[in-house]
Amino acid sequence: MIEINKISKWYGDFQVLTDCSTRINKGEVVVVCGPSGSGKSTLIKCVNALEPFQQGDIIVDGISVADPKTNLPKLRSRVGMVFQHFELFPHLSITENLTLAQMKVMGRSKEEASQKGLAYLDRVGLKAHAHKFPGQLSGGQQQRVAIARALSMDPIAMLFDEPTSALDPEMVNEVLDVMVELAQEGMTMMCVTHEMGFARRVANRVIFMDKGQIVEDCAKEAFFGNVEARSERAQQFLSKILQH
């Protein structure tokens, strides 16, 4: 479904990504972790071409992201993305947030778009808030709306960039619950997150990044089960985040 082939990217002289390769099959859930600044956000943004890269290629559902002939808006509309800071459109009501792209990008009618959007809003448990504005919701609620907004485009895969790291601790679980449910329904997911509980529950694979490189890319069981076989850097990182 998503094939990342030897991606390298530079900001000027600074190399952010070095030869990153991995693949995410249909229905797989892959968790990406690693220290801050290791290039996780950059890599996940390369998948839907929000960040250009200088070398390598990414193939999403058979379509090359780097090919200049690729219709990027169309490709992006088929891949859902959830951001650390939610990024709901603050000038639009929740309903409008859910329906705008369905209408303008997919050409759905207003009725069809609302029906679809509100069904997903109901699924994330926020139907009663349809008429509100993003600023009137808590962080956890906003992030659930953001997930519903992405889902209402019928995505073939979902990208999550630290969806819970901007949340107050008591709101983390309400978002993770939605993500777990989504994973169990068979959604293809690439999740940058440090929620190792989430990784243990639903991930198929765990990728560990450091200094722009994919250092570990292995099955969840191996990643958590056989810690001694992991690289030193991964062990250090795990011991830090699993300390408490």
Place this chain on the structure above:
Amino acid sequence: MDINLGNIWHARDFILEGLQYSLSLTGFAMLIGITAGTVLAIARLSSNRMVSSAAATYVNLFRSIPLVLVIFWFYILLPLITGIQMGADKSAYITFAIFEAAYYCEIIRAGIQSIPKGQINAGLAMGFTPAQNMRYVILPQAFRNILPLLLTQTIVLFQDTSLVYVVGATDLLGAADKVAHRDNTLVDMYLGVAIIYFTISFSLSKAVKQLHGKIAIIR
């Protein structure tokens, strides 16, 4: 010296016509100025160097020349060069529209640049084209953020329209000036129009403050 503001009341029909002229010139220049200013702002932010530097040249040119000179140019020089006689009114409308576009452009550009990268990415990730993203995500937020600045600029514009009197157009000041010289009531007339300009500008700026509280985006 006697001050008798009653003199302005006697000429009220003529003065009101002048005021109407000033207001419609302001309205026209604001509408065209904001529309063209938006196009210019988008052009200035374009990744195409030709497009952005052309827009920058336009903006910097008009922001570096006194308005009164531009008014003269259009009124006197353009007919000389092109042979087309436009008359004071038409040339005033055109001058203000193209001049104000440069000022509105800079406000709108700042508004567009104030939209966080995350919002732009969110729009693109939904599948909007860059143009749709501008239309549905960036501009609506930018305009809400800069509305007070746009209206303040419009108040300045309203006062600046008084400069058209130099080409003999009968705006509020022009009308008062004509009456003043006809009736020899310079003090009354100039004081009277000053009060009118002040009242309108001051109440508008009060209204802008009120409005800002109402339309600000809840974050």
